[in-house]
Amino acid sequence: MYAQCSIIGNTTNSEEGITMQSFEVSEVIPATPQKIYEAWLDGEKHGLMTGGGATGKPLVGGKFTAWDGYITGENLELEPNRHIVQAWRTSEFSSEHPHSRLEVLLQEVKAGTRVTLRHSEIPDGRGESYKQGWTEHYFDPMKRYFSK
Numbered sequence: 001m002y003a004q005c006s007i008i009g010n011t012t013n014s015e016e017g018i019t020m021q022s023f024e025v026s027e028v029i030p031a032t033p034q035k036i037y038e039a040w041l042d043g044e045k046h047g048l049m050t051g052g053g054a055t056g057k058p059l060v061g062g063k064f065t066a067w068d069g070y071i072t073g074e075n076l077e078l079e080p081n082r083h084i085v086q087a088w089r090t091s092e093f094s095s096e097h098p099h100s101r102l103e104v105l106l107q108e109v110k111a112g113t114r115v116t117l118r119h120s121e122i123p124d125g126r127g128e129s130y131k132q133g134w135t136e137h138y139f140d141p142m143k144r145y146f147s148k
Contacts, residue, residue: 019124020100020120020121020124021123022118022119022120022122023118023127023130023131024117025117025119025131025134025139026114026115027114027135027139027142028112028113028114028115029112029113029114029115029143030112030146031113031146032108032113033081033082033107033113034080035146036113036146037058037082037084039142041057041058041062041078042056042057042058043055043056043065048145049142050066050141050142050145052066052067052068052070052137053066056075059075060075060076061075062074064086069091071089072089072090073086073088073089073099074099082106083103083104083106084104085102085103085104086102086104087101087102088100088101088119090130094123097123098121099121101118101120101121102119104116104117105117105118115142117138119131119134
């Protein structure tokens with residue numbers, strides 16, 4: 001099954017004059033919302049799920065890393081087994097660019113869980129790369145991990 005994806009659009013932050021991109025991508029993963037929620041937020045499980053080193057705990061305000069420090073951020077909102085909101089950035093962000101916003105929505109479906117990622121406030125020009133990255137470095141490894 002292929003990931004569903006759409007580019008939502010570009011916006012400009014008038015205070016800082018930075019153009020930002022946003023998109024949504026989703027995929028059905030063969031696991032319960034609880035298992036995905038726990039693996040997303042627990043550093044050790046996240047690393048096993050994706051194949052890259054990770055840290056983190058399921059706490060609002062908790063800091064996390066993924067992919068051996070390439071990704072860093074903070075948990076902003078947590079609704080167990082349903083919704084995660086994170087401040088998110090990669091080492092590619094310039095120092096003047098604020099964190100992007102990542103929303104993870106988990107919806108139970110017949111074949112497992114539909115995981116929908118709404119990624120916004122991305123530095124202009126990075127949207128396509130990150131959209132592809134979610135499929136290659138998250139959805140594909142997640143399907144393998146949860147199919148074991």
